[in-house]
Amino acid sequence: MPTNTEIQILTKIKKARRGSLFFIEDFLRFGSTRTVAKALERLVKKEEISRVAHGIYARLEKDPVLGPVKPGTETIAKAIAKRDRARIVPTGILALNALGLSTQVPMNVVYLTDGAARKIVLGKRKIIFKKSSPKNLSAIGPISSLVIQALKEIGKDNITEEEKQIVLTHLKNEDKYRLEHDIRLAPEWIRTIMRQAL
Known part of the structure; x- marks a missing residue:
């Protein structure tokens, strides 16, 4: 019963x-x-x-x-962030993957957060929330915040012309006000690339 x-x-x-x-x-x-x-x-x-x-x-x-069909890692991460009223930003391979700069699907997905640091285990995969400074979570554009994290992952000296073009194509779809706001938060070498989208 x-x-x-x-x-x-x-x-x-x-x-x-x-x-x-x-x-x-x-x-x-x-x-x-x-x-x-x-x-x-x-x-x-x-x-x-x-x-x-x-x-x-x-x-x-x-x-x-x-x-x-099990929910995807992104759906789960967003639900946790909503519950905790926390901001999250995808990092590393996850950001590269979202922008089409990598076909690698990460086993462990890492998000920066202003909420609690934690690990969520989903079978063999993990969602990792890393506590980060407010500055790293201040980007307001969904595309530009991904771009900043993806470029940090590639590194200043490793970015190819092709990758730069892919990034700029994405940034052209970002809201101009948000893009201008987020450029100010990026490291100087990333700012230089992002400004080209304006």
Whole structure:
């Protein structure tokens, strides 16, 4: 027999779009942390919902061929940032990948954050949140903040003409006001490249 807490939790989850992520905190009006955690575990056992990572749950989207589809690392990272009211910026290979500068898919994805530093384990992969200074998170343009991190990863002396052109093509889609704001936050050699997009 499902408990009252289970029924309330499942009703709330079913009202959301499949693939939406939930945390224990989302259900605390239905019971204490312990009661909610137990109810979630029971729902996972009954295969009503899936445990995506420690403390993160979802009713997975279903693909007609592949079956249940797990949410991507970016979706999970954004959900955690939203819950913690923290800013996050993709770094390293993740930023390069997002801009098409690398086809390598990183096993561990790293985000800079002004929230808590932590690791989220997803099977063999990890999402790593690294605490960073406010300056590194002050960029307001989604494209220009990626560009700054990607170029830092490539390094001043390693960037090729082709990579520069790819970056400039992306930056032309950035909002001009945001781009001008973010250029001021970049190291001088990156500023020089970014200014060309204006």
